[in-house]
Amino acid sequence: MHKIIKIALLVVGLIGALLWFMLPEREMPASEAVNSGAMNGMFIITYILLAFAVVASLIFTLKNLFSNPAGLKKTLMVLGGFVVVVIIAYVLASGTDVSVEEMASRGIETSESTIKKIGMGINVFFILTLIAVGSLIVPAVKNMFSK
Known part of the structure; x- marks a missing residue:
């Protein structure tokens, strides 16, 4: 198996090197360079390698x-805590942070539920940031007073 992976990586590397030398010249307009077969080939190789890395991980x-x-139990508890944070953030989001009419006048069609979801995302970020900062500060303060 190890030999097969080495051979596959060598082949992909050689194909990538060949495509590198086939890339368009610097003077070529970007609109034409995007349609280059070598560029598309490199993107395909990148997507394949990325998909392989994601699936393997x-x-x-x-x-x-x-x-x-024990790790499964801890992971499920963390996921449950994250779901609780998302629910709290959704409840705290008002949905009236931005005027729907003002967004429509700018050409952005949206609804109150979309604005509420965006507010929820911002609230999740702030809540998780507070948890992260708290998890750094609390042990440091405990260590400071325990000595």
Whole structure:
């Protein structure tokens, strides 16, 4: 298996090097360079390698997650906490942060529910930031007073 992966990576590397030398010249207009076959080939190789990396990392993560029951329990608790944070953020979002009419006058069609979802995202960011900062400050203060 290790030899097959090495050979596949060597082939992909050679194809990438060949496509690199086939890229359009610097003087070519960008509108024409985008339609270059070499450029499209490099993008295809990038997407294939990215998909392979994502699938491999998901497989190994899930394999390790399900092989360790304590880790699975901790992961489910963290996911549950994240769902609670999202629900709290959705409840706190008012949906009236931006005027729907003003957005429509600028050519952006939106609704109150879309604005509420955006507010929820901002609230999730702030809540998670507070949790992260708190998780850094609380142990430092405990260490400072325990000595």
